[in-house]
Amino acid sequence: xxxxxxxxxxxxxxxxxxxxxxxxxxxxxxxxxxxxxxxxxxxxxxxxxxxxxxxxxxxxxxxxxxxxxxxxxxxxxxxxxxxxxxxxxxxxxxxxxxxxxxxxxxxxxxxxxxxxxxxxxxxxxxxxxxxxxxxxxxxxxxxxxxxxxxxxxxxxxxxxxxxxxxxxxxxxxxxxxxxxxxxxxxxxxxxxxxxxxxxxxxxxxxxxxxxxxxxxxxxxxxxxxxxxxxxxxxxxxxxxxxxxxxxxxxxxxxxxxxxxxxxxxxxxxxxxxxxxxxxxxxxxxxxxxxx
Numbered sequence: 671x672x673x674x675x676x677x678x679x680x681x682x683x684x685x686x687x688x689x690x691x692x693x694x695x696x697x698x699x700x701x702x703x704x705x706x707x708x709x710x711x712x713x714x715x716x717x718x719x720x721x722x723x724x725x726x727x728x729x730x731x732x733x734x735x736x737x738x739x740x741x742x743x744x745x746x747x748x749x750x751x752x753x754x755x756x757x758x759x760x761x762x763x764x765x766x767x768x769x770x771x772x773x774x775x776x777x778x779x780x781x782x783x784x785x786x787x788x789x790x791x792x793x794x795x796x797x798x799x800x801x802x803x804x805x806x807x808x809x810x811x812x813x814x815x816x817x818x819x820x821x822x823x824x825x826x827x828x829x830x831x832x833x834x835x836x837x838x839x840x841x842x843x844x845x846x847x848x849x850x851x852x853x854x855x856x857x858x859x860x861x862x863x864x865x866x867x868x869x870x871x872x873x874x875x876x877x878x879x880x881x882x883x884x885x886x887x888x889x890x891x892x893x894x895x896x897x898x899x900x901x902x903x904x905x906x907x908x909x910x911x912x913x914x915x916x917x918x919x920x921x922x923x924x925x926x927x928x929x930x931x932x933x934x935x936x937x938x939x940x941x942x943x944x945x946x947x948x949x950x951x952x953x954x955x956x957x958x959x960x961x
Contacts, residue, residue, distance in 0.1 A: 680702070684806075685766055685799060688767040696824075697731040702727075704731045711749060713734075714753050743802060766813055773796070825841070841954075842954070843921070846925050854922070863934050870931070875932070879960060880936030880938075880939060899937070934957075
């Protein structure tokens with residue numbers, strides 16, 4: 671276990687599909703200034719750059735993985751030393767997962783492996799990535815195996831591993847999903863957004879997501895959406911404090927729609943913002959079909 675005080679710089683690395691994106695999103699939700707896929711040779715320059723100014727960020731997180739040039743990864747100790755010379759205490763956390771689980775995750779999401787562009791089969795791409803990242807795994811201060819962790823468990827693991835939480839705090843995860851791919855099995859509350867008008871049928875909005883301002887403005891112009899949001903907010907205001915007093919440590923609230931891109935994403939982001947405004951300290955979002 672790392673010391674309970676949060677380090678100034680967390681470097682997130684590991685196998686593709688192991689949960690690095692979830693980890694970086696969690697750190698960002700908790701106030702870290704995050705950058706993903708930073709070329710490792712620019713690490714010291716990045717830290718030095720963001721440390722300038724009147725109010726520099728006190729918490730930094732950087733994602734470094736196989737997308738960096740292979741030769742750069744062999745020089746990681748050199749770049750960590752350069753960061754240390756700037757007065758920071760970098761901590762490298764490596765996310766790992768069993769090959770069988772990685773194969774299943776890629777089959778479920780149908781996403782391309784970062785090394786598949788060189789013509790490798792998925793299993794061969796995973797094997798090559800593991801070999802390339804071996805120096806990083808060896809140097810890691812912490813190795814987290816995510817083989818048996820769902821999204822919420824991984825998020826909680828990141829929070830507790832770096833001492834970013836009081837055990838009495840209720841962690842909230844707002845998740846969006848597409849019904850055609852099934853309801854998230856770890857959801858505590860599930861709300862169906864398919865009753866609301868679908869931005870998909872507007873050609874201007876179709877390629878966007880619920881994170882985009884145009885989609886938000888469209889949905890918030892509709893009385894049904896306003897009523898839906900107000901009623902869900904009222905439900906959460908009434909019941910989340912009772913769940914916290916019932917010794918719960920985390921709650922997942924899921925919103926589903928047809929494609930998992932517009933209505934559900936908007937609602938998850940809107941309710942997360944609402945809870946932050948009401949003072950909930952640990953609030954994160956996960957968009958299954960986008961992330």
